[in-house]
Every structure is written in structure tokens, then in C-alpha cells.
Amino acid sequence: MGGQPMFILSEDSQRTQGDDAQSSNIAAGKAVSESVRTTLGPRGMDKMLVSDSGDVVITNDGATILDEMDIEHPAAQMIVEVAETQEDEVGDGTTTASVLAGELLSKAEDLLEDDVHPTTIVEGYHEAASLAQEAVRANALDEEIDEDVLRKVAETSMTGKGTGDVAAEDLAETVVATVTHVQENDHVDRSNITVRTQTGGSSSATDLVEGVIVDEEPAHDNMPRSVGTPTVAVVDNDIDLKESSIDAEYNITEADQLNEAMAAEEEELKGYVDRIDSIGAKVVFVTGDIADRAKAFLAKRGILAFESVGDDDAKSIASATGASRAGSVDDLAEDDLGEADEISVQKFGDDELAFVEGGTAARSVTVFARGGTEHVTDELERALNDALDVVVAALGEDGVVPGAGATEIAIADHIRSEAASIEGRKQLAVEAFADAVDVLPRTLASNTGMDPIDALVDLRSEFESEGRAGIISEGQTGIIGDPLEYGVLDPAAVKREAVESATEASTMIVRIDDVIAAE
Numbered sequence: 354m355g356g357q358p359m360f361i362l363s364e365d366s367q368r369t370q371g372d373d374a375q376s377s378n379i380a381a382g383k384a385v386s387e388s389v390r391t392t393l394g395p396r397g398m399d400k401m402l403v404s405d406s407g408d409v410v411i412t413n414d415g416a417t418i419l420d421e422m423d424i425e426h427p428a429a430q431m432i433v434e435v436a437e438t439q440e441d442e443v444g445d446g447t448t449t450a451s452v453l454a455g456e457l458l459s460k461a462e463d464l465l466e467d468d469v470h471p472t473t474i475v476e477g478y479h480e481a482a483s484l485a486q487e488a489v490r491a492n493a494l495d496e497e498i499d500e501d502v503l504r505k506v507a508e509t510s511m512t513g514k515g516t517g518d519v520a521a522e523d524l525a526e527t528v529v530a531t532v533t534h535v536q537e538n539d540h541v542d543r544s545n546i547t548v549r550t551q552t553g554g555s556s557s558a559t560d561l562v563e564g565v566i567v568d569e570e571p572a573h574d575n576m577p578r579s580v581g582t583p584t585v586a587v588v589d590n591d592i593d594l595k596e597s598s599i600d601a602e603y604n605i606t607e608a609d610q611l612n613e614a615m616a617a618e619e620e621e622l623k624g625y626v627d628r629i630d631s632i633g634a635k636v637v638f639v640t641g642d643i644a645d646r647a648k649a650f651l652a653k654r655g656i657l658a659f660e661s662v663g664d665d666d667a668k669s670i671a672s673a674t675g676a677s678r679a680g681s682v683d684d685l686a687e688d689d690l691g692e693a694d695e696i697s698v699q700k701f702g703d704d705e706l707a708f709v710e711g712g713t714a715a716r717s718v719t720v721f722a723r724g725g726t727e728h729v730t731d732e733l734e735r736a737l738n739d740a741l742d743v744v745v746a747a748l749g750e751d752g753v754v755p756g757a758g759a760t761e762i763a764i765a766d767h768i769r770s771e772a773a774s775i776e777g778r779k780q781l782a783v784e785a786f787a788d789a790v791d792v793l794p795r796t797l798a799s800n801t802g803m804d805p806i807d808a809l810v811d812l813r814s815e816f817e818s819e820g821r822a823g824i825i826s827e828g829q830t831g832i833i834g835d836p837l838e839y840g841v842l843d844p845a846a847v848k849r850e851a852v853e854s855a856t857e858a859s860t861m862i863v864r865i866d867d868v869i870a871a872e
Contacts, residue, residue, distance in 0.1 A: 378428035378862050379458045385424065385432040386455020389415045393448045394797040395513035395826040411728050413514060414735045415448030416440040428862050435858045439850055444742020445510055446847035449793060450855045456792040457859035460785035465863075469778050475860040477782020480775065481768050482856040484783075485790070488767035489848045492760050493752040494837075503529045505840040506747045507740040509756050512826075514736035523557055527720060528740045531561050532748070534718050541745045547669070547719045548737045550730040551701050554723035559733070562719040563710055564693065565673045567666040569659040570705040571698055572643050575652040579697040583635035583657070584690045585674045585709075587667055590681040591641035592625050592660075619646060625682045626650040632687045636696050638662045638670050657696065659707060673709055673717040743844050751845035755836040757823025758794030760848055762816050765790040797824040801831035808833070 391398045392413035402410040402421040410421050419433045435454050436447040461474050496502065507525035535545045549566045571578065622644055629637055629651070636657045643651075643660040651658045662670075671678050676691025694711025720737055724730035747753050754760045768787040772780050791809060798808030801824055808824060811833045815822035823836040836842070 376462070378865055379462045381426040381429040382432050382458045382859070382862050383455045385419065385422075385429045386451050386458070388422070389418050389448050390452050390455075390796055391800060392418065393452060393793070394800045394824070396801045396831075397448075397513055398800070409728070410731070412732050412735060413448075414732075414739070415451050417735060419447075419451065428865070431858045431862060435854045438854045439847075442850050442854075443746045443844065443846050445739040445746075446843075446851045449847070450851040452792060452796060453789065453851060454855035454858045456789040457786065457855060458862060460789045461782075461859065461863045464781060464785055467781075469781055471863050471866070473778050474782045474785075474863055477775075477779040478786055478856055478860050480779065481772075481783045481786030482852055484768045484771050485764045485786075485852045486849055488764040489754060489760060489845050489852070490751075491767070492754045492763050493845050494754065494842075498747060498752060500529050500533065502753060502842065503532065503744050503747060505842045506753060506844060507744050509841050509843060510740045510743045511736045514732065514739070524559060524737065525740065527559055527561050528737065528744055531718055531720055532741060532744045534561070534563065535716055536748070537716070539748070541748060542716070543742070543745055545672075545717045546741055547717070548722060548734050548741070549706075549719050550722045550724065550734045551704070551706070552724060552727055552730050553702050554725070556722070556724055556729070556733055558723040559737075560721050562708060562721050564719065565666070565669040565709050565717050566719045566721060567659075567662065567670065567707050567709070568704070569638075569662060569666070569698075569707045572639075572658045572660045573648040573652040575649075576657050577655060578657075579695065580635050580657050581695050583693055583696050584633050585670070585676050585693055585696070586629065586632075586634040586637045586685055586690055587662075587671050587674075587676045587678045588637060588639045588682060588685065589641070589667070589678050590639070591643070592622075592639055592647045592658075592682060593642060593644040594621055622647045623650055626654060626656075628682050628685060629656060630654050632685060632690065634685075634690055636693075638667060640664065640667050657698075669717055670709055743847060746844035746846040747842075749844070749846055751849065753842045754845045754848060755821055755823060756841040756843040757825055757836040757839070758797045758812065759816075759821050759823035759836045760843070761790050761793040762812050762822060764848075764852075766813075766816060794824055798831060801826050802829060803831045 392400065392415060397413050399411055399413045400418050402418065410417065412418060416436045419436045424430055424433055432451055432454055435450050439447045439450040457478065464474050465471065504525045507528040508521050511521040511524055531546055532541055535541055547565065626647060634656065639658065639660045640662050643658060648658065667678060670676065671691065674691030674693050677689040679685040679689050693709050697708050698705055699708060722730060722733050722737055724733050765787040768783060772783040775783050794812055795805040795809050799805040812822050815833050819835065821835050822833055823841060824831050825834040825836065825839050825841065
């Protein structure tokens with residue numbers, strides 16, 4: 354090449370290699386993890402996230418915080434993906450997974466400084482993760498997963514998420530009743546459960562509606578606002594005059610001709626209403642528009658109608674009532690009708706909501722959550738969705754494990770006991786993984802107001818003597834105790850997924866030694 358340099362990348366490209374690339378990526382991952390660390394546990398703090406447009410989100414939900422943050426660094430984005438994976442798979446434990454991933458990166462950084470090869474760290478971490486999964490399985494409770502256990506799981510999930518300790522107890526009852534209502538042959542279809550929020554009232558007014566709630570109001574003021582045991586029709590079309598497929602003009606020279614045209618139109622609209630009435634439909638949900646005269650005719654017949662119903666709402670109504678969605682009024686038949694126990698329209702402030710309750714085929718249910726402000730109802734919705742997800746997860750084959758950091762202490766102890774049998778430098782990575790897991794009970798203790806070092810020492814001592822110990826929030830601080838005695842339980846699936854996703858993200862970041870950024 355005659356000593357001339359060869360340029361492969363464009364002039365605008367930036368490249369970071371070796372130790373600098375590893376340090377940069379690890380620092381970014383740790384920074385994201387630290388941003389949610391103070392939100393962990395029942396005494397975790399909230400974050401206020403303000404967008405450029407002035408929108409405000411107040412929450413301590415890890416997935417929401419990371420989703421709202423404008424993160425550009427690719428390595429940091431991997432930690433966000435950890436939270437997203439955790440949320441998608443089990444619905445809770447996003448902060449746990451993110452904090453663990455950050456601490457695994459921190460321990461890996463120390464190992465790299467001690468000249469431990471990245472591949473050795475990765476192999477050690479994966480072996481330690483397998484040991485962690487063994488510990489989770491070993492700590493799963495043998496007792497039957499009944500409603501009392503599910504209530505404790507739901508309450509553990511919601512405590513500290515803006516619901517208040519007293520409200521969490523009541524909400525847990527609602528969550529368990531919701532899940533058991535849709536449970537069928539030990540299977541729960543999570544898509545049959547919806548959380549609907551409405552400002553006004555306290556969280557204690559939150560209730561289970563055996564059916565669906567849609568943001569709709571009667572198409573006409575003279576229509577009934579409540580219909581008991583109605584037959585229900587769902588129409589995927591307009592109830593309006595048919596439009597000609599060709600452009601045509603009509604010359605009207607006499608008043609009688611105009612009257613005849615108007616009478617024909619009225620007769621067509623009456624025909625639609627007669628059709629609805631004749632097959633016995635008392636409530637009609639229409640995804641299209643309803644002509645004004647048709648609305649008046651329906652009101653005179655005492656039929657409650659809703660227009661411009663969204664496709665998702667129409668699907669939910671059909672599922673809840675057992676109705677079949679008809680392509681038009683002409684296609685509507687008796688067999689297409691569904692049933693409900695009651696359909697009513699209720700007013701909340703300036704909003705009107707239609708409640709479709711009961712029904713012969715009703716498997717869909719709605720948790721109707723109330724809160725004093727929009728920020729409260731938003732956080733309550735997130736807490737309820739997390740609680741519903743963990744209760745469903747608890748019904749899975751993995752069962753439940755002690756919470757409050759007790760399972761993490763057991764995981765770290767099991768990994769350390771097995772590390773001695775691992776040869777070579779990989780043992781250092783396995784032991785580092787155990788130290789990283791300790792960050793979770795240590796963070797719980799710190800957020801609860803305890804000294805994290807003293808608490809960790811006491812936890813290990815109590816674990817050695819009693820076989821189980823966790824950080825229990827009591828009053829303004831915390832104590833060391835048995836989580837089972839205090840009803841603190843978590844689904845095993847949450848722990849398993851947190852270990853897996855955090856390990857995958859941290860090992861992927863550790864293996865990167867070259868970052869190339871180009872336009």
C-alpha cells in the first residue's frame with residue numbers, strides 16, 4: 354500500500370475499541386440501573402418524568418420509568434429491553450431485573466480490571482444463573498395455591514405502588530376475585546381481564562364488573578339509560594340510507610314528489626328499526642353512524658342504541674354477551690343476538706360510561722378503578738395490571754416463593770456453596786454473580802431505612818439459623834423476619850425471568866469490545 358493509510362469507514366463514523374468500549378457500555382448500563390434503584394420495594398420512592406410538551410408521569414414502576422426516559426445509548430437501551438422483556442413475560446419485577454443487570458455489569462467491570470477475560474465472565478455468569486434457577490425451584494412453597502395465597506401475592510405486588518397499605522388489602526381481594534372469575538380448568542386467559550380507570554372517588558371505590566365497560570353514551574336523549582336482561586345486537590355498519598353506487602340527479606317539480614321522496618327515506622329507516630325490533634333486540638351497538646331519524650324511531654320503541662363504537666369495544670361486547678357481529682341490519686338474525694344481565698349508562702363528572710354486565714357467555718371482566726386525580730388513577734392502573742399479572746403467574750407450574758429478599762439470599766447462598774467446586778477463573782465470575790444478587794436485599798434494606806451492610810449481615814445470619822429471612826417493612830423502618838409469617842410472597846416465575854433476562858443483557862454488554870457509530 355506504499356505506507357498510505359486505508360480508510361474503510363466514512364469520515365463521519367466514530368469508533369470506540371477495547372477497554373474504552375467496555376467501560377463506556379458498562380457505565381451506561383449501570384447509570385440506567387441506578388435510575389430505578391431507589392424505587393425498589395414497599396418503601397421505594399417515585400419518579401416524576403416530564404416530557405418536552407409538559408406531560409407529567411409520576412410512578413415507581415420500573416418499566417414505565419425506563420419507557421418514558423429518552424435513552425439513546427445502545428448499551429443502556431439493552432437494560433430498557435430487560436425491563437420490557439420482564440414486563441411482557443410476567444408483568445412485574447422490572448425494577449428487580451434492571452437493578453440486577455446493573456450490578457452484574459458492575460461486578461464484571463471489577464473482574465475485567467483484574468484481567469479476567471470477558472468470555473470467562475460470560476461462562477461463569479451463565480453457570481451461576483443455572484444455579485440461581487435451581488435455588489428458585491428449591492425455595493418454591495409446597496402449599497396449595499389457594500385464594501389466600503393469591504391475595505398475599507397481589508398485596509405484595511401492590512404495596513408501595515401508590516395504593517396505600519390499607520387500599521392494597523382491599524384491592525388484592527378485587528384482583529383475586531377477578532382472576533378466579535375468568536379461571537377455567539386451571540387456565541386464565543389474561544386478555545379477558547381489562548382495567549378501566551375513572552377519576553373521581555377514592556381507590557377504595559374500585560370494583561369488579563362482571564362484563565365490560567365502554568366509553569359510550571346513548572345515541573338519543575330519549576333512549577332508556579338502563580335495560581334489564583336485554584338481548585344485544587352488534588352491527589358492523591351504518592344504520593342510514595343506502596347510497597347509490599352511481600351519480601344520479603332527480604328533478605323534483607312538485608311538492609308531492611318531494612313528500613314522496615321523504616316518505617320513502619323514512620320508510621327505509623323505519624324498516625331497519627322494524628327489523629331490529631322484530632327479532633327482539635333491546636340494545637344495539639353500531640360501529641358506524643345512525644341517522645338522526647333512525648335514532649328517534651329507536652327511542653320511540655324503547656331501544657337503547659350506541660353509535661360509532663370502536664372495533665375493540667365491539668369485540669369485547671360480543672365476547673361478553675355471546676352476540677355475533679352482523680355485517681348490516683339486513684343480515685341480523687335472532688341467532689346473532691347476545692344476552693346480558695343489565696346494560697346501563699352511568700355518568701361520572703362529564704363522562705358517560707356504558708356498563709355491560711353479566712351475560713350467558715360472559716368471560717370478560719373489568720376492574721373499574723377509581724382515583725382522585727389523573728396521576729393517581731394512572732398509577733393505580735399500573736399497580737392493578739401488575740397485580741393481575743403476578744396472580745396469573747402464581748397460578749403457573751412454578752408456584753410462589755418467599756418475598757422480601759429472602760429468595761435472593763437463598764440464591765446467593767446456593768451459588769456460593771457450589772462455587773468451590775468450579776475450577777479456574779470462572780469461579781471468580783460465579784462468586785461475583787452471588788455478590789451481585791446481594792444488591793437486591795441490600796437495596797430493599799436501604800430503601801426501607803435500614804443500614805444496608807448491617808441488614809445484609811443479619812439476613813445471612815438469620816438465614817443460616819432459620820433457613821428463611823427477609824426485609825420486612827414495619828412502621829417507618831424495617832425488620833428481619835420470616836416473609837411467610839408476614840404474607841410476603843412472589844411468583845417464582847418473576848424471580849426466574851429476572852435472573853434470566855438480567856444475565857443475558859449483562860453478558861451481551863460485557864462481550865462488546867468495539868462500538869462503531871455511523872450516520
